[in-house]
Amino acid sequence: MTTRSVRLAGLLGGAVAAGAALAIGYLVAAITGGPWPVDAVGARVINITPGPVKDWAVRELGTSDKTILRISICVVLLVIGGIAGWKAGQGGRGRQRIAVGIAAGLGLVGFAFSVFYRSAASGFADRLLPAVGTLLIAVLAMYLVTRAFESKKLLESPTPREKEQPEGFDRRRFLVTVSALAVAGAAGWSATKVLPVRAGAALRDKFRVPVPADRAPAVPAGVQVDVPGISNFVTPNPKFYRVDTLLEVPRIDPDKWELRIHGMVDKELRLSLADLVDRRLIERDITLTCVSNEVGGPYVGNARWIGVPIADLLAEAGVRGGADAVKSTSVDGLTIGTPLAALTDGRDAILAVAMNGEPLPFEHGFPVRMVVPGLYGYVSATKWLVDFEVTRFQDFSAYWTDRGWAAEAPIKTASRVEVPKGFATLKAGPAVAAGVAWAQRRGVKKVEVRVDEGEWQPAKLAAEANIDTWRQWTFQWNATPGMHRLTVRATDGEGQLQTSDLAAPRPNGSSGLHDVVFTVDA
Numbered sequence: 142m143t144t145r146s147v148r149l150a151g152l153l154g155g156a157v158a159a160g161a162a163l164a165i166g167y168l169v170a171a172i173t174g175g176p177w178p179v180d181a182v183g184a185r186v187i188n189i190t191p192g193p194v195k196d197w198a199v200r201e202l203g204t205s206d207k208t209i210l211r212i213s214i215c216v217v218l219l220v221i222g223g224i225a226g227w228k229a230g231q232g233g234r235g236r237q238r239i240a241v242g243i244a245a246g247l248g249l250v251g252f253a254f255s256v257f258y259r260s261a262a263s264g265f266a267d268r269l270l271p272a273v274g275t276l277l278i279a280v281l282a283m284y285l286v287t288r289a290f291e292s293k294k295l296l297e298s299p300t301p302r303e304k305e306q307p308e309g310f311d312r313r314r315f316l317v318t319v320s321a322l323a324v325a326g327a328a329g330w331s332a333t334k335v336l337p338v339r340a341g342a343a344l345r346d347k348f349r350v351p352v353p354a355d356r357a358p359a360v361p362a363g364v365q366v367d368v369p370g371i372s373n374f375v376t377p378n379p380k381f382y383r384v385d386t387l388l389e390v391p392r393i394d395p396d397k398w399e400l401r402i403h404g405m406v407d408k409e410l411r412l413s414l415a416d417l418v419d420r421r422l423i424e425r426d427i428t429l430t431c432v433s434n435e436v437g438g439p440y441v442g443n444a445r446w447i448g449v450p451i452a453d454l455l456a457e458a459g460v461r462g463g464a465d466a467v468k469s470t471s472v473d474g475l476t477i478g479t480p481l482a483a484l485t486d487g488r489d490a491i492l493a494v495a496m497n498g499e500p501l502p503f504e505h506g507f508p509v510r511m512v513v514p515g516l517y518g519y520v521s522a523t524k525w526l527v528d529f530e531v532t533r534f535q536d537f538s539a540y541w542t543d544r545g546w547a548a549e550a551p552i553k554t555a556s557r558v559e560v561p562k563g564f565a566t567l568k569a570g571p572a573v574a575a576g577v578a579w580a581q582r583r584g585v586k587k588v589e590v591r592v593d594e595g596e597w598q599p600a601k602l603a604a605e606a607n608i609d610t611w612r613q614w615t616f617q618w619n620a621t622p623g624m625h626r627l628t629v630r631a632t633d634g635e636g637q638l639q640t641s642d643l644a645a646p647r648p649n650g651s652s653g654l655h656d657v658v659f660t661v662d663a
């Protein structure tokens with residue numbers, strides 16, 4: 142072995158030590174429900190990320206932005222671990238101490254972030270255990286790995302022969318330690334793929350979807366057009382878009398969940414999940430939309446929800462004069478501000494407990510979330526809801542509003558071409574285009590389509606379920622060879638035409654007309 146290969150061994154060993162610590166920390170996090178230190182750091186990164194960068198990440202990376210963030214943090218840690226090991230690989234006890242010190246330093250950073258990680262999901266001890274575990278394993282693993290280099294001779298100016306065969310590198314010990322750590326890390330990581338899923342699923346299974354007193358009206362036949370490639374009228378839960386700030390989805394025990402309704406009310410309410418579903422339940426089809434959806438973008442979905450009307454709860458608590466907002470808080474401390482008027486004007490604003498016949502998926506807010514027709518999610522759709530405070534807009538600012546988004550944001554009328562797809566190739570002759578349009582609270586009354594710079598022509602509307610859901614449309618036309626552009630626009634139930642003015646999602650939702658460009662073959 143050459144000096145160089147011993148150093149490379151150090152690099153590998155350091156990285157494996159860091160990897161084992163991360164993997165075992167991940168396992169401890171899965172068991173305790175506390176944050177993985179990587180996520181505690183990541184949460185802070187998300188919090189301090191400037192708005193435009195965050196918008197870019199949501200737009201370009203979608204839900205995988207979180208995976209990418211996690212991987213990036215891990216890569217940085219593996220590289221630092223590797224550098225520490227490489228240093229130790231130069232031999233000597235002093236360098237070994239430095240390597241172990243670096244591991245301890247990184248572990249302490251993770252610990253510090255975990256201390257300040259906001260989550261009511263687990264107790265203080267559970268919250269810190271993953272960080273403590275990671276720290277201990279990091280120090281121990283780095284120590285064990287670098288012990289192989291401890292007595293390697295330090296030579297000021299080695300002869301070529303000594304360079305070829307550095308003395309004192311305990312190769313056997315190195316191989317055994319590194320393999321053992323790699324196996325332990327892989328085993329810890331794999332265990333999380335089995336363990337928490339089971340524990341988590343059991344939590345969700347504890348909750349039985351209640352039968353609503355007030356069922357959703359039957360969806361008219363014909364809400365769904367028969368065109369391959371169009372969205373389902375009901376978005377299946379696993380396909381429902383997800384937008385939130387969390388790296389690890391909270392898994393709340395429904396038996397421990399409690400909601401506090403307080404603030405400017407006559408009577409404060411504290412409700413368990415059983416108390417909540419004991420009240421009048423309604424079932425409704427409602428389309429959710431995210432404010433960060435670009436024109437033609439994917440952050441929209443339609444589901445059948447069951448929940449308790451928020452107006453009922455507010456009436457029970459007795460809203461005091463002067464209040465104009467509700468500040469709702471999720472289990473991780475994120476806050477959302479909603480106009481009180483939108484919760485009391487007769488629309489079906491609910492605390493939802495079921496989505497498409499199932500308990501809410503963990504990703505979508507189990508056990509309880511808000512759903513308010515007509516408002517973008519970031520001002521209305523609080524997931525993992527735990528606190529509901531009646532207040533005034535002037536007395537607080539919510540998470541997203543602190544980051545440059547508007548405090549109030551009704552959903553803008555929008556329409557989307559789904560068929561044909563952009564850059565598709567079609568055959569000449571009779572063709573069908575199709576898509577969806579939405580204008581929650583107002584409904585969609587008309588959709589028009591234009592081919593290239595031609596006249597606006599009426600599309601055929603599918604049946605309307607209600608004014609709070611999206612509506613499908615189709616358009617028959619004769620495709621002629623060449624490149625074409627198909628543009629769509631909708632008119633809402635109040636006769637208001639969708640604006641063609643371009644607006645970026647920030648601060649209160651994108652606008653402009655969606656089009657697709659494609660080729661028609663002769």
Ligand SMILES: Nc1nc2c(c(=O)[nH]1)N[C@H]1C(S)=C(S)[C@@H](COP(=O)(O)O)O[C@H]1N2
Pocket residue numbers: 381382383384385386387429430431432471472475504505506517518519522523524525
């Ligand atoms: N706790 C919490 N609730 C949240 C968010 C969040 O980041 N945290 N994001 C909101 C946003 S921006 C939207 S668009 C909707 C998305 O809901 P979904 O992920 O179920 O589709 O949830 C809202 N509720």
Ligand SMILES: [Mo]
Pocket residue numbers: 384430431432433517518519
């Ligand atoms: Mo959103």
